[in-house]
Amino acid sequence: MSGKSDPGRFFEDFRLGETIRHATPRSLGPGERALYIALTGSRFALQSSHEFARGLGLPGAPLDDLLVFHIVFGRSVPDISLNAVANLGYAEVRFSTPVYDGDSLTAQSTVIGLKENSSRETGTVYVRTTGVNQRGETVLELVRWVMLRKRDKGAAAPPPAVPKLAEHVLLDSSLLPGLDLSRYDPDLGGGGHGWDDYEPGERIDHIDGMTIEESCHMTATRLYQNTARVHFNQHAEKEGRFGRRIVYGGHVMSVARALSFNGLANAFRIAAINGGRHVNPCFAGDTVYAWTEVKAKLEPPGQRRDLGALRLRTIATKNRPCADFPAEGPEILLDLDYTVILPRRVQRHRNI
Amino acid sequence: MSGKSDPGRFFEDFRLGETIRHATPRSLGPGERALYIALTGSRFALQSSHEFARGLGLPGAPLDDLLVFHIVFGRSVPDISLNAVANLGYAEVRFSTPVYDGDSLTAQSTVIGLKENSSRETGTVYVRTTGVNQRGETVLELVRWVMLRKRDKGAAAPPPAVPKLAEHVLLDSSLLPGLDLSRYDPDLGGGGHGWDDYEPGERIDHIDGMTIEESCHMTATRLYQNTARVHFNQHAEKEGRFGRRIVYGGHVMSVARALSFNGLANAFRIAAINGGRHVNPCFAGDTVYAWTEVKAKLEPPGQRRDLGALRLRTIATKNRPCADFPAEGPEILLDLDYTVILPRRVQRHRNI
């Protein structure tokens, strides 16, 4: 080998405090918007219609928050997690300035924690990844930690450093610049329920299921230019732990969010992901279901009286309807703690 | 369940004359255009090239008529047909103002008929669904009727009301604003045949076949934000009547229309669907073929002498080539009666 191709970093290749600029800046636009809908089934009005968004004072429809998440995350994969044994978790995921058609994003990651595992064969790397647009405005920050192999078991390990991570994310005030909800139309939004209508402890079964195909999850993951090998290479994975390709956990997040439209239709922006775990792997052929518990009702940033935030726990399962709200067992795919924004009060007039 | 998610309406939830505004307004643009081509194989010049369309006096390439149909139809599914036992038919489908990149559509449906079936377990609901753009111009009207379950067999039924539906659709004069065919180039259009060349009774075998994959039909149907469960949930459908997911009938329509390019290349707009039936279900793995009979030659709207309309019957089959024009049997998928517009006379100069 000539050394020109990159096998990916191992645990001992990271040092605390370093910042890595990721390759492949990316413009997003109508193509990504349509593909995101086509691959996930998302139906949120704000991201589906420029006219609806302009009616609320925005310059156009923002791109889906999770699309932005996957794009920023995807930039970091070749540098951070190509040799990951496991993606252990997310925290402090804060959405900021909305992304519009034509915006170009770049991403970089700072190493905020390193801890060798007791086996000395692997270690955990914590990074904070930031996505910015072409004006240098932050669109997203996220923290994640992954378990990486060491290239050489005998290599010296840095002193352990584990970052303190917030239990929940403070919402960013640049989430909703210019948003005017006075003309919000819940008939078009798709739901009769505003912030006032939800109560802590309430549980919502999102009812529908979506079966995952190899082609769908691979196409979505390539759209994000996420190169993690376990999603794409059946020739290698047939010898791997599961004998087959694993669905990118972010695709499960997107499908669960799309399913959650049925019950949370007016939750038009994700403000934060407080924490998340991919509990079990998802494979092609699995059918994803989801349910949500309202964990808390929060004030939105900027003391606005027209909208509110909900802290939610959404659980996605495989091949297991959620009418009885399952939270444990091998059928659980995802356990996501996140915060959404929605109008405080809505009144639907379906019939005219 | 908290009651926040919507299980869909049942027969007794509809009342005659009510109008339901559907959720999720939708902007269409270059993403939907490219995906429609990629998922159906459509090759019509007018919808493929802005330059070609501008040469005919239009502001750009209109989006495919059936894409618009699926988008408008898709809006109505969560409110009308989520609990449908069967989609029984279409009529009075009239295409109007063309849809261009950046247009935003909304849709609403009016209940125009209700009839309980003799079993008292189901009933038929007739709706007229209208799609409009951001200027309030109608882009499409369609009538469809579906058989729905009753929630409660004992529920009282309304007096039966069955709408009179036209045998065929009068063409809309806003179909072709500004269209100037003097520069129509049939070499680019792809066919050597104009309206003058077709005769009533003539049959055309479209020759090619297209095999349907789960991922392709699901991606198309999600693109339209059509949420009908039978297309997406293998976990539930494996216990269903067919043991597997059913391909959205509209996807079969689009594939048949795309195949019909070979023989009807200059039929650049669909003006109307007079009637249509999905005769048998299509499943992943089936190969779709199609043939067409010219039913009648019609004058176009506006008494134009440069173009004409053809009333066509296109039949799509599964796993059955159409050289002998099959019209009956278990291999018939679709029987569609529709009207297209094409130049009256064309002269091809392939070789230069």
Next chain:
Amino acid sequence: MSGKSDPGRFFEDFRLGETIRHATPRSLGPGERALYIALTGSRFALQSSHEFARGLGLPGAPLDDLLVFHIVFGRSVPDISLNAVANLGYAEVRFSTPVYDGDSLTAQSTVIGLKENSSRETGTVYVRTTGVNQRGETVLELVRWVMLRKRDKGAAAPPPAVPKLAEHVLLDSSLLPGLDLSRYDPDLGGGGHGWDDYEPGERIDHIDGMTIEESCHMTATRLYQNTARVHFNQHAEKEGRFGRRIVYGGHVMSVARALSFNGLANAFRIAAINGGRHVNPCFAGDTVYAWTEVKAKLEPPGQRRDLGALRLRTIATKNRPCADFPAEGPEILLDLDYTVILPRRVQRHRNI
């Protein structure tokens, strides 16, 4: 059959020197760009980010060179190769004016060679296909030759004419109008290696593998409006030579090019394809790997000192990692001789 549909041309339907204008002009834009990334996994910075491209003096991100190749090639299929027994090869593929969002392409082919085979059942047709944009600027020229069946074995054959084809392509000076590499950022480009760093004879294993699904290759091939039947019709192909659909060879080219990012990240434009062969067929389920040999270092057009060209040989395999650089055997899919452009010198500053 009415004769309206086109069964495709046979060997005796071509005459030397004729030029055929192909149907279906095509606009390209953000939809095709996103789909190309989603279907191939391509990660080259110049084609991914308008901001990056503008930083180099271009009006926006050009569309991927192979996307343009497939679109131009696709136009020619219905007229040239619908009845092809085999696609025998490519040569003299020259990329010229870049294609940007909103450009509309048309294509035409001139017959430059005809030679009946000794069996008298088939013959080889050589065509030069040219793609132009809406301003009449050439974006691509290519030569290919295909083996076609004769309709009638007894038909008279023209005198044999085999064109002389160049061993390699002279680069076009309109490849890079306005390109200013002074602000080229290799951190964003994704690679630490410029033209200076590559040596003739050097071999690069691109490491990763990509498994091909039926839905992915069919969607890609439909995106290009390439109608070759062997890619789409399982009902017919199950009786064919291989018993299944064959993946469009161009899709393998695109996947191999996307994989080559790992080792050739700064090779931002393909300037030419000197020759190429699809050595063995690829089927759904196969995993594509690739490696590259640097054949020669070339001066770029226009005597620029800031960039250089590399003549490369990329070999793609199926189900066969390339750490040992395999060049023969049934696992070889593609053997491609092409020329890329890259900055002469780069210096990466990953850590900031």
